[in-house]
Amino acid sequence: MAAKREMSFHIFTIAAISFTETFSDSFMKSLLLITTLLIIPGLFARAANAEQEKAFVEKYKTALEANDSATLQSVLYTTGADPMIVGFYKMMQSGGAGDKVSKIELVDLTPDDVKKATAPQDSPNGGKVCLNLKPTKKLVIVIEKKDENGSSTNTTENFVAEKDGKFVIPVPGPCSNAIN
Secondary structure, three states: OHHHHHHHHHHHHHHHHHHHHHHHHHHHHHHHHHHHHHHHHHHHHHHHHHHHHHHHHHHHHHHHHOOOHHHHHHOEEOOOOOHHHHHHHHHHHHHOOOOOEEEEEEEEOOHHHHHHHHOOEEOOOOOEEEOOOOOOEEEEEEEEEEEOOEEEEEEEEEEEEEEOOEEEEEOOEEHHHOOO
16 A cells, blocks of 8 residues: 555656646746736837937937028927027027037936926026926037137037927926926
């Protein structure tokens, strides 16, 4: 009887090991599938985002060098913005228009940039204004000029936000219109 019990025990052990290996393999395959399904879309989203960033920078650079004010103004997000500040932003955009851009890049915000972007600013009309969209990047533009009188470098920085899948430059408005 001991031999029969021992044989039953071995069969049970083999069945348990087989089940465990099958369960383990199945679990690992499921875990791998779930992980893949979660990671792959994120990689494609990042790749698409990088392409969108490159397209935005190239569009802005081309418009700036061509003095294309309509395209430059099309990237301004003016919903809820102060009209006087909108006029100022349009004027500032045309300041380097037509010049050769030495360097232009879309960079991540530093902690100081985030603090500055979220803090209310003094309005030219009095009172306080805030950005109407939460910025995610900063557009840094460097224009170098050289002539017979010497050379100069002008660096401009604009906060950039995303709205409806597009990059835009938010224009400040009353803080009651700010989106955080």
